[in-house]
Each structure stands twice: as structure tokens, then as C-alpha cells.
Amino acid sequence: MKAVGQREIQRFADGEIIFAEGDTSTEMYVVRAGKIEISKHVAGHSIRLAVLDRGAFFGEMSLLEGLPRSATARAIGNVAVLVLRPGSLLLQIRRDPTFAFELLQQLSGRIRDLNEKLVLKLATAEFGNRLARSAFMMSAAAEYTTARDTGDQPAIR
Amino acid sequence: MKTTVREDRLLVVSDVHMGNRLHRTRRAFREFVQFALDHRYSICINGDGIDIAQLSLSYLVSDLTPSLGLFVRFGDNDLRIYYTVGNHDIALEHFLTDIGRMKVVPFLSVHSGDQRIRVEHGHMYDDMFLRFPRLYFLFTAIGRLAIGISPGFYEALHNFNVGFIRFSNWVLHGFGLFEKKKKEEPQGDSIPGEQPYFREGAENAGLRGFDAVVFGHTHLHGALTLADGVRYYNTGSWFANPHCVAIDQGRIWFGPVSELVEKGDPFPMSEDEVVAAITGVYPVQVLASEPVKLVAEVADR
Numbered sequence A: 001m002k003a004v005g006q007r008e009i010q011r012f013a014d015g016e017i018i019f020a021e022g023d024t025s026t027e028m029y030v031v032r033a034g035k036i037e038i039s040k041h042v043a044g045h046s047i048r049l050a051v052l053d054r055g056a057f058f059g060e061m062s063l064l065e066g067l068p069r070s071a072t073a074r075a076i077g078n079v080a081v082l083v084l085r086p087g088s089l090l091l092q093i094r095r096d097p098t099f100a101f102e103l104l105q106q107l108s109g110r111i112r113d114l115n116e117k118l119v120l121k122l123a124t125a126e127f128g129n130r131l132a133r134s135a136f137m138m139s140a141a142a143e144y145t146t147a148r149d150t151g152d153q154p155a156i157r
Numbered sequence B: 001m002k003t004t005v006r007e008d009r010l011l012v013v014s015d016v017h018m019g020n021r022l023h024r025t026r027r028a029f030r031e032f033v034q035f036a037l038d039h040r041y042s043i044c045i046n047g048d049g050i051d052i053a054q055l056s057l058s059y060l061v062s063d064l065t066p067s068l069g070l071f072v073r074f075g076d077n078d079l080r081i082y083y084t085v086g087n088h089d090i091a092l093e094h095f096l097t098d099i100g101r102m103k104v105v106p107f108l109s110v111h112s113g114d115q116r117i118r119v120e121h122g123h124m125y126d127d128m129f130l131r132f133p134r135l136y137f138l139f140t141a142i143g144r145l146a147i148g149i150s151p152g153f154y155e156a157l158h159n160f161n162v163g164f165i166r167f168s169n170w171v172l173h174g175f176g177l178f179e180k181k182k183k184e185e186p187q188g189d190s191i192p193g194e195q196p197y198f199r200e201g202a203e204n205a206g207l208r209g210f211d212a213v214v215f216g217h218t219h220l221h222g223a224l225t226l227a228d229g230v231r232y233y234n235t236g237s238w239f240a241n242p243h244c245v246a247i248d249q250g251r252i253w254f255g256p257v258s259e260l261v262e263k264g265d266p267f268p269m270s271e272d273e274v275v276a277a278i279t280g281v282y283p284v285q286v287l288a289s290e291p292v293k294l295v296a297e298v299a300d301r
Helices: A060-065 A086-095 A097-150 B026-038 B057-076 B090-095 B127-131 B133-149 B151-172 B180-184 B196-207 B257-263 B271-279 B289-300
Strands: A002-004 A007-012 A017-019 A028-042 A045-052 A072-084 B004-006 B009-013 B042-046 B081-084 B102-105 B108-112 B115-119 B212-215 B222-225 B231-234 B243-248 B251-256
Touching: A007 A028, A007 B196, A028 A060, A072 A086, A086 A097, A086 B196, B009 B026, B009 B108, B026 B042, B026 B057, B026 B257, B108 B243, B127 B133, B133 B151, B196 B212, B196 B231, B231 B243, B231 B251, B243 B257, B251 B257
Parallel strands: B004 B108, B009 B042, B042 B081, B081 B102, B115 B212, B212 B231
Antiparallel strands: A002 A007, A007 A072, A017 A072, A028 A045, A028 A072, B009 B243, B108 B115, B222 B231, B243 B251
16 A cells, blocks of 8 residues: 555555455545456356446445445556545545546446446337237237138137 | 547647737747647647636737637648636636537546546646635736736736735745745645645646646746656746647657747658548558558548
């Protein structure tokens, strides 16, 4: 751990975990050097949510909401991060006003990405439903046609 | 509003103060813009480009008009003009958007080569501006009135003001007997004459992963290397010996604008690079001879 004035820089080696899903730590981080992988465990599998580059923020959800970590952050290569604790966030904004602007910009970008993913998922699900409905109708129509041709009673579903 | 951009080649100047009756920039600024265009640089006017706070409309029209004609050509050459807002043009914050060829932004994060460079006017690190904003604007307004009377009167008032502030600080700090206030200020080297808060602002940007930081505002040009190799530049003002930062693929040159314009491009482009920049077609190294010919044909057309 290295401190520059009151500001804290932490360094991590390749593959080292910065925080794990479910942890109760509340620091947020700014990537100063290297890359960070954000992943989440779903049904026993680790799903990569994002790879963050220099200048990106992560861990802000726990800092702002005080809730356990919702994902795992792991270092890719040698990583240096600026650590911000709840008490130092406002001081950082005071010292570095564009920090707040960029934080909001990145959060806004993430909401936009999530919205796009949600819309895509809903559209896919809707398309799947419509496809299933169409397949069912075609199957029912085929059965009805066969039954009519053969004089059988069509099956009621 | 996009504040993060990728620019392979960019020139940054600050504090041109076009429209201020204290000086004329007509010819020098036009030469600078022409240089950028000729050598395929985008440009960033890093705050206080148009001096709205102390404006003379006739000076502004006279100084800016020759360059406006060139601005149009930037878009035609796939180059951009960025304008970061400073304290003398703070009214432009209402136009934080793209205005034709010009992109008006509060600050700029430039990706060039593998470098991340923060370009910001820097008034947000001015202790006086933050602590006494009304007083700051009052002084600016008084300055505008003084310039209206005569530039010489303004200079005299300015010198009196600087002397008064120094004297007040000396008295407030106990006639130099107590150094309490100084100890609260950030410690370390600064550009000569500059408040240490600017260097601290640059350090903060460095902590967030920027390799270099470019400010203006103080009218004091200079360069420093901060902790962990972060470079800090201040491009000074066009009132006297304007300086400039030239960026090419992450490489940075810092020096007077006059030297840039007279001695030529510090990062000259090869013919292939010029052709590639115009056409967007890059010659493949392994098959150098054939693709270069093809690219040259495209350029001829």
C-alpha cells in the first residue's frame, strides 16, 4: 500500500482479487494503471460483466448504498488503483471537481448500457414468445387440416 | 456532450482572450490556426479564448473573423476544434455542445497513442475563484471598466491590486511572523508564481490515471514533472509569449507558439502518414510498395 498525501494508492498483481461478491467493504476505486475484470457468479458459473480500463470507477455501488458487493473485481496484469473511502469521497470532489462530473458520466453510460441490454433481452423474449405462438398455431392448424381431411374430430388443446 | 476523445494530433493553447482591448491576436492566432490546418492538427482552445467578461465587440470581430474562415476547413479535413470553457467565457457553459465545427466542453480527456491527457482551463483550482466567486467577478467587472477607460489605467490598477493582495496576505499572516497558512497549502514544487493548488489539481488527475495534464488560467507558462512521472503543463496566455502543447500519438512537445510556427512541426508527418490521414487507408508494412501506390492513386483522385 502506498499513500500520496492523504490519498491512498493500492497495487495488485495479476489475478489478485480486489473484492469478492458478498464482501461488506465499502471503498470505491479508480483505475490508475492496468485493467480490472468485473465478474459475477450465476448458477455456479462466473460471468464476466466488464473489463475496466484506466480512469474507470468501480465499487461505487457499495460506497453509495452501503450494501454488500454485487460482483467480484480482479486485477488483469499489474494494477494500481486510487482508493476512496466514504469519508474521502466528498473531499475528493472538492479537490477535483471534474471527478464528480466523470463519475456521473460513467454511471449514466452504465445505465444506458443496461437499458439497451434489457430492451434487447425483452425483444428477444418477445420474439421467442411470438415464435412459439406461431409454431403452436401452425401445428394446431396442421392437425386441424389433417383431422378435417380424414374426418376425425380435431383435438381440443 | 462528449468529453473523452481520441486525437492522434492535437495542439492546445489557452487564454487567447480574443476581444480584450489589452492586446491584439488577429495575425498571430490566424497563423497558429493556419499552422494547425497545414500540419493536420486538431486544436483545443483551453479556456478564455473569447474574452466575454472584458469584451470589446469590435476587437473580437476584427481578431476572430480571419480565423473563422479557417475553422470551416477543419471539418472538411476531418479535424476538430475543441473549446474548453474558462472563467472569462463562463457564459459559454450554456452552449456545452457541438456548435458547428466547434465542440464546447467543460474539460477534455484526450486519448492519444497510449497516453491519457487531461486538458482543462484550471480556474476550478483557483483558490480565490472558489472561495470568493462574487469578489472575483466584481474585480473582473472593475477590470472591464478600467480597460474601457484606458489599457494603461487597467495595468496600473492591476499592479496596485497585486501589491494590495500581497500586502494584505503579509498583514493577515502576522507580518510574516506566523507561517500557519502556508503550512496548510499543498507542499512541493510549482510553476514559478503559480498557487500550489493548480499543481495539486494536476496531481489529482494523475492519480486517476492521466499521464499528462494541461492547464491555462494563471497566465504563467511552465512545465513540471509530478510524482510517478505525471507531466503538468501550463500554456500561459497570449498577452505575452503564448505557449502551446503539441500532441502526436501520445508524444508531447511544449514551447512558445512563435517557435512552433516559425521552426515548424515538432512531429512532422511522413508523406504516407499524410495520405493515410486524408484517405483513411493505411499502407501495410509487409507489402509496402503495392498498397502505397494504390493509396497514392486514391489521393490523386
